[in-house]
Amino acid sequence: xxxxxxxxxxxxxxxxxxxxxxxxxxxxxxxxxxxxxxxxxxxxxxxxxxxxxxxxxxxxxxxxxxxxxxxxxxxxxxxxxxxxxxxxxxxxxxxxxxxxxxxxxxxxxxxxxxxxxxxxxxxxxxxxxxxxxxxxxxxxxxxxxxxxxxxxxxxxxxxxxxxxxxxxxxxxxxxxxxxxxxxxxxxxxxxxxxxxxxxxxxxxxxxxxxxxxxxxxxxxxxxxxxxxxxxxxxxxxxxxxxxxxxxxxxxxxxxxxxxxxxxxxxxxxxxxxxxxxxxxxxxxxxxxxxxxxxxxxxxxxxxxxxxxxxxxxxxxxxxxxxxxxxxxxxxxxxxxxxxxxxxxxxxxxxxxxxxxxxxxxxxxxxxxxxxxxxxxxxxxxxxxxxxxxxxxxxxxxxxxxxxxxxxxxxxxxxxxxxxxxxxxxxxxxxxxxxxxxxxxxxxxxxxxxxxxxxxxxxxxxxxxxxxxxxxxxxxxxxxxxxxxxxxxxxxxxxxxxxxxxxxxxxxxxxxxxxxxxxxxxxx
Amino acid sequence: xxxxxxxxxxxxxxxxxxxxxxxxxxxxxxxxxxxxxxxxxxxxxxxxxxxxxxxxxxxxxxxxxxxxxxxxxxxxxxxxxxxxxxxxxxxxxxxxxxxxxxxxxxxxxxxxxxxxxxxxxxxxxxxxxxxxxxxxxxxxxxxxxxxxxxxxxxxxxxxxxxxxxxxxxxxxxxxxxxxxxxxxxxxxxxxxxxxxxxxxxxxxxxxxxxxxxxxxxxxxx
Amino acid sequence: xxxxxxxxxxxxxxxxxxxxxxxxxxxxxxxxxxxxxxxxxxxxxxxxxxxxxxxxxxxxxxxxxxxxxxxxxxxxxxxxxxxxxxxxxxxxxxxxxxxx
Numbered sequence: 014x015x016x017x018x019x020x021x022x023x024x025x026x027x028x029x030x031x032x033x034x035x036x037x038x039x040x041x042x043x044x045x046x047x048x049x050x051x052x053x054x055x056x057x058x059x060x061x062x063x064x065x066x067x068x069x070x071x072x073x074x075x076x077x078x079x080x081x082x083x084x085x086x087x088x089x090x091x092x093x094x095x096x097x098x099x100x101x102x103x104x105x106x107x108x109x110x111x112x113x114x115x116x117x118x119x120x121x122x123x124x125x126x127x128x129x130x131x132x133x134x135x136x137x138x139x140x141x142x143x144x145x146x147x148x149x150x151x152x153x154x155x156x157x158x159x160x161x162x163x164x165x166x167x168x169x170x171x172x173x174x175x176x177x178x179x180x181x182x183x184x185x186x187x188x189x190x191x192x193x194x195x196x197x198x199x200x201x202x203x204x205x206x207x208x209x210x211x212x213x214x215x216x217x218x219x220x221x222x223x224x225x226x227x228x229x230x231x232x233x234x235x236x237x238x239x240x241x242x243x244x245x246x247x248x249x250x251x252x253x254x255x256x257x258x259x260x261x262x263x264x265x266x267x268x269x270x271x272x273x274x275x276x277x278x279x280x281x282x283x284x285x286x287x288x289x290x291x292x293x294x295x296x297x298x299x300x301x302x303x304x305x306x307x308x309x310x311x312x313x314x315x316x317x318x319x320x321x322x323x324x325x326x327x328x329x330x331x332x333x334x335x336x337x338x339x340x341x342x343x344x345x346x347x348x349x350x351x352x353x354x355x356x357x358x359x360x361x362x363x364x365x366x367x368x369x370x371x372x373x374x375x376x377x378x379x380x381x382x383x384x385x386x387x388x389x390x391x392x393x394x395x396x397x398x399x400x401x402x403x404x405x406x407x408x409x410x411x412x413x414x415x416x417x418x419x420x421x422x423x424x425x426x427x428x429x430x431x432x433x434x435x436x437x438x439x440x441x442x443x444x445x446x447x448x449x450x451x452x453x454x455x456x457x458x459x460x461x462x463x464x465x466x467x468x469x470x471x472x473x474x475x476x477x478x479x480x481x482x483x484x485x486x487x488x489x490x491x492x493x494x495x496x497x498x499x500x501x502x503x504x505x506x507x508x509x510x511x512x513x514x515x516x517x518x519x520x521x522x523x524x525x526x527x528x529x530x531x532x533x534x535x536x
Numbered sequence: 537x538x539x540x541x542x543x544x545x546x547x548x549x550x551x552x553x554x555x556x557x558x559x560x561x562x563x564x565x566x567x568x569x570x571x572x573x574x575x576x577x578x579x580x581x582x583x584x585x586x587x588x589x590x591x592x593x594x595x596x597x598x599x600x601x602x603x604x605x606x607x608x609x610x611x612x613x614x615x616x617x618x619x620x621x622x623x624x625x626x627x628x629x630x631x632x633x634x635x636x637x638x639x640x641x642x643x644x645x646x647x648x649x650x651x652x653x654x655x656x657x658x659x660x661x662x663x664x665x666x667x668x669x670x671x672x673x674x675x676x677x678x679x680x681x682x683x684x685x686x687x688x689x690x691x692x693x694x695x696x697x698x699x700x701x702x703x704x705x706x707x708x709x710x711x712x713x714x715x716x717x718x719x720x721x722x723x724x725x726x727x728x729x730x731x732x733x734x735x736x737x738x739x740x741x742x743x744x745x746x747x748x749x750x751x752x753x754x755x756x757x
Numbered sequence: 758x759x760x761x762x763x764x765x766x767x768x769x770x771x772x773x774x775x776x777x778x779x780x781x782x783x784x785x786x787x788x789x790x791x792x793x794x795x796x797x798x799x800x801x802x803x804x805x806x807x808x809x810x811x812x813x814x815x816x817x818x819x820x821x822x823x824x825x826x827x828x829x830x831x832x833x834x835x836x837x838x839x840x841x842x843x844x845x846x847x848x849x850x851x852x853x854x855x856x857x
Contacts (some may be wrong), residue, residue: 102551104561170568177823178561179551205834208572212579216692225668225688227583232681238586241842242579292837296845306852308845510550560821567824571831578835585839586846608784612777619773622814629763736814743806746780747799751787755795 021106022509027092028407029113030083035476037079037120042472044072049431049465052458057448065448066133067149073136078158079120081392082250085257086203087116087168089399090196092407094172096500096507097190099181099516104174112167119161126153135446137247140228140239144220152221155214162207162214165253169203172196181499183518190498190522191267191280195260198284202249202256202291210246213239237302244295252291254388255355256284258395259326262348265398266330268496269345270337273523276329283322290319300371309368316366323359327352342494343414346421347398354390354428358383361436376446379439382432390428397424397475404479405489409506412482416474424471430464495528559726566730570737573700577741580696584689584748591682596753598674598686601666603657607750610653611742617646618739625732628725636715636728643735644708647701654698658691667691690749697745700738707731762819772813779806 017025048068051059060068091109095102103109126132132154134143143151176197180189216227217239226232228239267274274280296304296312330352339345361383365371374380397420405411434457439445443454450458492501497520503512520527552558588595624639665673666687674683711731714720720728783802791798812818817825849857 100551104551105565106549106551108565166572170565170572173568174561174565177564178557204568204572205575205831208574208576209579209838212576212696215696216580216583219688219692223668225691226681226684227688227692232684233587233591233679234681234685235586235590237845238583238842241845242582245579245838245842292834293841296841299845303849303857304845305848305850306854306857307848308841311841311844563820564823564827567827571827571834574831574835575838578838581835582839582842586842589843589846604784604787608780611780615773615776615780618776618810618814619769622769623766626763626766626769733815736810740807740810743810744803747783747787747803751783751799752796754787755790 019110021102021110023091023095023103023106023109024407024507024511026106026109026113027088027090030087030091030116033113033116033120034080034084034088037075038084038472039476040124041072041075041080042469044068044075045465046469048072049462051448052450053462055450055452055455055458060448062448063133064131066135066446067131069446070132070135071127074123074132074154074158076388077136077250077254078161079116079123081254081388082161082165083116083168084254084392084396085261085399086172086196086199086253087113087164089261089396089403090172090199090257091168093403093500094175094193094196095179096503096511097193097498098176098179098184099499099512099518100175100179101510101512103171104179105171108167109171112164112171115164115167116161119157119159119164122153122157122160124157126150126157129153137243138214138217139243140217140220140236141230144217144228152218155218159211159214159218162211165203166207166211169200169207172200173204176200181516181518184499185518187278187281188518188521189281191263191274191277191284192257192260194281195256195263195284198288199253199256201285201288202253206246206249206253206292209242210250213242213246216242235303237299237304240299240302240304241295244298245292248295248298249288249291251384251387252287254392255395256287258351258355258392258399259284261395261399261402262330262351263326264496264498265344265348265402266333267523268402268494269342269348270334270339271495271525272333272337273521273525274329275332275335276325277522279325280329283325286322287319290315290322294319294366297366297371300368301375313366313368313371317363319366320359320363327356327359341418343412343417343421344398344402346418346425347394347401350421350425350428351391351394351398354386354394354425358386358390361386374439376444377439378435378443378445381445382435382439385432385435390432394424394428397421400475400479402494403500404482405493406500406505406507408483408486409489409504410482410486411489411493412475412486413478416478420471420474420478423467423474427464427467427469427471431461431468432464434458434460434464492528495525497523497525497528501528555724562726562730563733566733570733573737573741577693577696580689580693581744581748584693587682587685587689588752591685592753594677594679594682595686597676598683598690599750599752600754601664601674602750603660604750604754606653606657607746610650611746613646613650613653614739614742617643617650618736620646621732621735625725625728628720628728631725633715633718633720636720637712640708640712640715640728644705644712647705647708647735651698651701651705654694654701658694661687661691693745693749697738697741700741704731704735704738707734762816764813764816768813772809776806776809779809 020026051057051065129150132149132151134147134151176193219225220227226234228234228236230236263274263280294312294316296308297316300309365374365380365383401412401417438454438457443450489505491505499516502516548555548558620639620642624636624643627635627639661667665671668684668688672680672684674680677683711728779802783799786798
């Protein structure tokens with residue numbers, strides 16, 4: 014136990030993160046379940062309005078700050094980034110451990126707030142409600158997010174330095190796996206964006222605790238300034254969530270079609286482009302605030318540009334499949350799910366980026382459906398793809414393939430049944446954050462809740478068979494998929510210092526001619 | 537934060553191949569940390585600029601109520617501390633242990649002097665009712681609200697700056713003890729070096745806070 | 758390590774004196790009515806002081822391209838935050854719609 018809590022090994026820290034974020038995922042999922050059950054009936058008899066406000070707030074806070082942001086970077090990134098570039102560890106192992114403790118402390122603060130009575134501001138903490146009027150546990154929650162933010166910053170800092178300074182001999186920038194590129198781009202956002210959220214929460218904290226006025230309109234302050242500061246982080250934060258997923262998909266698509274990723278350099282640079290462009294579009298969350306019409310037009314225009322690198326990725330993945338030797342293993346099924354769902358999420362993103370349409374659909378279920386297609390349909394599908402792809406390497410055990418394929422199918426169907434009706438609901442005018450609604454929306458809400466229960470089953474299945482496989486799964490060979498990355502050149506699970514002898518890289522990232530012999534050997 | 541992560545041993549850490557790689561990584565890590573600090577203070581600079589743009593006259597009056605002499609003196613104190621800090625780093629480069637300690641102690645004294653003057657200033661603000669809250673009052677302005685926002689920003693910005701100074705004082709104290717115990721040599725002075733970067737950065741923040749809070753449009757008020 | 762450059766005490770002392778002079782200058786200038794330029798003067802002096810500290814005391818002039826890129830990147834991102842926010846605050850009321 015002590016050897017785990019004081020470990021500086023990036024692989025063990027990754028496992029600690031995995032346990033932590035899984036816990037928060039199921040906590041957030043529990044809140045989501047209550048929300049969906051409540052929405053079964055138009056009159057909302059299950060919980061009071063106040064409780065409902067707390068439920069969707071705590072669902073958002075838990076899922077965004079304590080699951081999605083750390084999910085792929087802190088677990089899969091932590092485990093595989095050093096392995097993939099041939100390093101013995103991250104540049105700062107102790108800071109890595111510190112960042113896990115910060116996430117735990119932040120999480121405990123947020124949990125304390127939830128148990129003590131909850132918070133009802135929405136995950137966005139808009140002022141002046143959060144600073145002046147809300148009677149819930151805003152301070153403890155904000156403090157928790159503040160601390161967890163530093164966890165995110167330190168992870169990003171660690172990754173950037175590691176990628177710059179710790180690459181194995183021969184591992185040039187353009188030989189790095191695309192997952193490493195996407196983690197690098199993600200880290201840039203974490204480092205540049207998160208401090209702004211931190212200072213915004215500090216200002217909210219000061220205003221609430223010391224009753225000084227910074228965003229208070231009664232004193233001449235501007236609540237929209239809060240929104241600018243908040244979204245300067247929180248829009249790029251969406252890319253913190255989805256960019257690592259895109260990296261996973263690049264790996265998985267390549268391995269299971271046994272082809273080099275089409276247009277490697279384009280896919281690599283599109284990650285960086287998304288990271289940069291992501292910082293220029295935050296004003297599209299403020300279209301219906303007092304933001305000036307001109308700023309709205311500028312932000313709307315800039316928002317379209319994010320579609321370009323995103324589309325480059327989708328097209329290049331598809332082109333990678335072309336004439337590939339495709340095998341429909343579980344990670345690949347999840348990857349297909351990702352591509353389809355991310356495309357729908359991305360295209361509806363163009364709808365809401367458009368100033369005119371957004372005025373119509375702002376704060377409706379259309380927006381809810383849109384960002385769940387990105388965050389759940391995108392990020393979680395990719396997270397599941399990555400978990401299955403790397404599970405044999407992390408644990409040395411194979412998961413049961415049949416059950417895993419079934420879970421991919423169940424999650425895909427359940428997801429669409431949950432969230433597609435919400436596009437229609439939103440377009441018809443169902444506002445978000447309401448639990449009482451007109452009778453004519455009930456059919457769609459019932460469909461959505463039905464989908465959510467399918468989805469819940471889908472998420473429980475991997476939970477069970479992953480744990481089962483730890484004991485009963487077949488032993489995994491070093492390279493079960495015939496993949497090319499350095500992480501497959503060492504034992505499953507890898508030894509403490511990752512490689513028995515320091516690797517020297519001589520080939521590009523996805524050169525399958527180098528592993529042809531190996532596949533037969535282990536297969 | 538980055539500095540004490542490297543203090544435990546002098547030996548090359550196992551994840552690095554060479555001392556040079558270790559030093560490069562630490563320095564780069566510190567610079568990236570400073571970037572996060574730029575963005576952190578950047579949010580407050582944005583808030584300040586927006587409200588100054590909304591209420592130029594009130595901000596001019598409020599700014600004029602500040603004691604510019606103390607502000608300028610404190611700027612001088614901090615710049616002197618940066619000079620002594622860089623001298624300590626230089627001594628570390630040359631491996632002159634006693635001189636490192638001398639200059640680190642001087643830096644520490646100047647840092648504490650800055651905090652002392654700052655505390656005195658805040659205390660005066662309480663006596664003058666320039667602290668945001670029910671008792672707040674500033675003479676010479678039509679509306680108290682925006683004036684209160686000015687002082688809210690003043691306390692938030694100088695408060696967080698002072699907090700960084702306190703952290704800096706802690707780091708200096710630790711460095712002095714570590715140097716006294718002979719941890720740093722000409723071959724290994726990374727902690728002194730990156731602590732220097734941090735200290736200078738905190739100085740730079742004050743270089744901007746001083747004119748923005750104490751000086752701008754003083755002739756109007 | 759061996760390539761590390763050690764600057765002379767003279768250089769550091771000169772930079773230190775210039776910084777103190779600039780502090781006195783910026784304080785004095787604040788009492789002169791320069792109209793809109795008082796802000797410009799104060800910020801220009803502050804930027805010069807920042808550059809002196811960064812280039813000499815923080816050894817930026819001896820540092821690697823990567824470090825310079827990191828610093829430049831940080832400042833560019835600060836500018837994104839300030840400029841795009843002001844794209845809103847400076848253009849409010851242009852169309853004459855109440856509240857916009």
